[in-house]
Amino acid sequence: IPCHVVMPRTAxxxxxxxxxxYGGIITQCEPSxxxxxxxxxxxxxxxxADFVHPYNDPRVIAGQGTCSAELIEQVDNLDMVVAPIGGGGMISGTCLTLSNLAPDVKIYAAEPEQADxxxxxxxxxxxxxxDAPVTVADGLKVPLKERTWHFVSNHVTDILTASxxxxxxxxxxxxxxxxxxIEPSSAVPLATILKNKDVFANKRVGIIITGGNVDLDALPWMSGENT
Incomplete structure (x- = not known):
């Protein structure tokens, strides 16, 4: 089955x-x-082709919910879980799982200041x-949609940002x-925890680390430029 993937030219x-x-057919678009x-x-x-939205799709949200399901299977007595947020697929999956399986665990979302x-x-x-924010965390540039907003507005305790x-x-x-x-988007949860130590002090905190798509010849600390 052919798989067409639309990707920003700056990905x-x-x-x-x-x-x-993996056999995908890429069509490039502008980064907006x-x-x-x-x-x-x-x-x-x-x-x-049948359109599968990258995050505003119940199948994608359910799939991403398995991350937090595995987390609470492996780690007991969590007080909080922090996951990155862009369009909200991962945080929605986190909300879906934890609101049903561990409703006492507080859910925090982490976002770049420049795409807040x-x-x-x-x-x-x-x-x-x-439409087109600029941040080193390229996986978190997209906006919320109606399905993901439902989970965020009903289940997230707070959204914290990092520079x-x-x-x-x-x-x-x-x-x-x-x-x-890890890629920059994956580092945003830890960045917000380090920035807001008073929020997480003396708490048992789980972090969702989401991906490692980085160009090893263009790491963000090599150039000194954040784009």
Whole structure:
């Protein structure tokens, strides 16, 4: 079955290589939500393919909920779980699982300051969507949608943000101390914990680490430029 994947032209080469390695057919778009949705619609019309939204889809949300299911199976007595948030697929899956299996666990979402439309939405009580934010955490640039907003507005305790420098330092810390290859988006939860130590002090905290799609020749601390 052919699989067409719409990706921003600025996506890390590691992500593009992985998609092609699995047989995906990439169509590039501009790094904005409006461009992605326009290209999605064109590819769907041209190919007749079934559209699977990358996060605003119940199947995707359910699949991402398995992360927190495995976490609470392996770690007892958690007080809090922190997961990254962009469009909200991962945090929605986290909410779906924990609200049913561990309802006493508080759920926090972590977001880049430079792409903080989810945090602003949370405080405003309705979706605020930025079209093309710029952040080193490229996996968290997309806005909330109606399905993910339902979970965020009903189950998330708070959305915390971190600066670009804080994200990069947290990423470096995980690389150095844990020897785990993670991408900047995966480092945002730890960055927000380190920034808000009073919130998490003396608590048993679980962190969802979500991916390791990085170009090893262009790590964010190599150039000194956060794009």
């Amino acid at each position: 890390p080469q590691a992500k593009k290589d992985a998609v092609r390695g 939500t409006s461009s992605r949705e326009e290209v999605f619609a064109r590819i769907e019309a041209e190919t007749g 439309d989810a945090a602003r939405s949370f405080r405003a009580g309705h979706i605020i969507a930025d 670009e420098d804080e994200i990069i330092e947290a990423m470096k810390l995980i690389w150095k101390r844990m020897k785990i290859v």
